[in-house]
Amino acid sequence: MSKVKIPNFKLNNGLEIPALGYGTWLGVNDKIEFRIEDAPKLVEAMLYAIDLGYRHFDTAHLYRVEPEVGFAVRKKIEEGVVKREDIFVTTKIWQHNHRLADAEASVRASLRRMGLDYIDLVVIHWPMAINEDGIDEKIDYLETYRGLENAYNAGLVKAIGVSNFNVEQMRRLLANCTIRPAVNQIQVNLNLLEKDLVSLCQAEDVLVVSYSSFGGMTKAYDKTSPEPKIDNPIMTRMANKYGKSVTQLVLRFLYQKRIATIPKSLTKSRILENASIFDFDIDSEDVATLEKFDCGYRSDRPIFWQDYTHYPFEKIENVPSMEIPLALRKWKNGANLDID
Numbered sequence: 001m002s003k004v005k006i007p008n009f010k011l012n013n014g015l016e017i018p019a020l021g022y023g024t025w026l027g028v029n030d031k032i033e034f035r036i037e038d039a040p041k042l043v044e045a046m047l048y049a050i051d052l053g054y055r056h057f058d059t060a061h062l063y064r065v066e067p068e069v070g071f072a073v074r075k076k077i078e079e080g081v082v083k084r085e086d087i088f089v090t091t092k093i094w095q096h097n098h099r100l101a102d103a104e105a106s107v108r109a110s111l112r113r114m115g116l117d118y119i120d121l122v123v124i125h126w127p128m129a130i131n132e133d134g135i136d137e138k139i140d141y142l143e144t145y146r147g148l149e150n151a152y153n154a155g156l157v158k159a160i161g162v163s164n165f166n167v168e169q170m171r172r173l174l175a176n177c178t179i180r181p182a183v184n185q186i187q188v189n190l191n192l193l194e195k196d197l198v199s200l201c202q203a204e205d206v207l208v209v210s211y212s213s214f215g216g217m218t219k220a221y222d223k224t225s226p227e228p229k230i231d232n233p234i235m236t237r238m239a240n241k242y243g244k245s246v247t248q249l250v251l252r253f254l255y256q257k258r259i260a261t262i263p264k265s266l267t268k269s270r271i272l273e274n275a276s277i278f279d280f281d282i283d284s285e286d287v288a289t290l291e292k293f294d295c296g297y298r299s300d301r302p303i304f305w306q307d308y309t310h311y312p313f314e315k316i317e318n319v320p321s322m323e324i325p326l327a328l329r330k331w332k333n334g335a336n337l338d339i340d
């Protein structure tokens with residue numbers, strides 16, 4: 001089997017994190033229900049990814065797959081393929097668990113579900129605190145972060161951070177924390193470079209981790225996303241020049257900007273392809289061409305949260321109101337979704 005060598009970035013507490021990892025969100029169907037039926041495929045894909053050389057796995061309480069993620073990691077440790085310290089696991093605290101004590105309890109529950117002794121990185125998934133009935137709990141994310149600091153001090157987790165925090169929220173957090181956030185995991189892709197937020201994070205030595213790195217490029221449901229699509233002629237010409245694919249160009253572009261990525265794929269050939277980006281350089285002229293696709297377009301825009309306290313993105317006016325999908329509120333909502 002071919003092996004990939006993925007370099008590390010250094011976090012602000014000295015810990016190393018792979019510059020490219022594997023995302024474990026299985027996505028949702030047309031009814032916004034989790035594609036939990038893909039969980040067995042996820043285990044297979046993760047086992048393959050570890051054999052290939054992937055070392056970072058990004059999951060979350062929300063994704064319902066922490067048991068599968070823990071299983072795959074433990075299996076490869078048992079087989080002697082890796083040691084626990086070779087693997088970097090990220091998970092996230094969901095919006096139901098934003099009270100001080102609940103944050104640490106959520107970390108302990110993630111540990112139990114994954115069957116691990118510690119987690120490498122835990123982040124606050126979103127700055128808003130919303131309970132399972134969709135009620136705005138208006139809890140300050142600084143309180144949630146203090147709960148994470150407690151988990152860190154208790155040795156449950158090696159690094160802590162945030163996700164989906166905007167510039168103002170990052171500034172306020174940095175001014176009020178005891179342990180500096182190691183990462184901010186946000187949506188960054190060719191359509192959404194988030195220059196101000198990325199500059200702030202990088203100036204403050206907070207690693208930016210990009211989610212949905214491909215934006216609408218690879219998502220079948222996102223038909224309205226702007227160019228570049230996967231067959232965009234500028235992209236395909238550039239990809240041919242480097243002997244790479246369009247998606248590899250995107251991941252390499254982000255790596256050259258010192259942004260970590262966590263592409264998700266259940267397809268073996270793509271799992272290999274996504275990690276095979278460390279043997280070429282995009283030249284500065286082509287980087288400038290790629291930067292021109294930035295138009296502020298957000299492929300994942302949760303408008304159903306936009307009236308909640310601490311919602312991090314600009315609000316869209318005159319959109320029909322939409323209830324928060326059940327799958328984002330209730331855990332026990334259907335076959336195989338009965339994880340706590």
Ligand code: NDP
Binds near residue numbers: 266
């Ligand atoms: P990605 O941008 O990683 O895209 C995933 C999609 O692209 C899948 O449909 C996959 O298909 C397809 N794909 C993957 N590689 C290729 C390739 N080389 N060529 C063509 N198609 C490809 O999107 P995600 O939204 O899943 O983001 C990645 C990860 O980020 C998530 O899994 C999750 O861990 C995290 N995340 C975090 C969020 C947060 O709020 N913090 C929000 C959203 C995601 P297939 O599987 O069929 O190969």
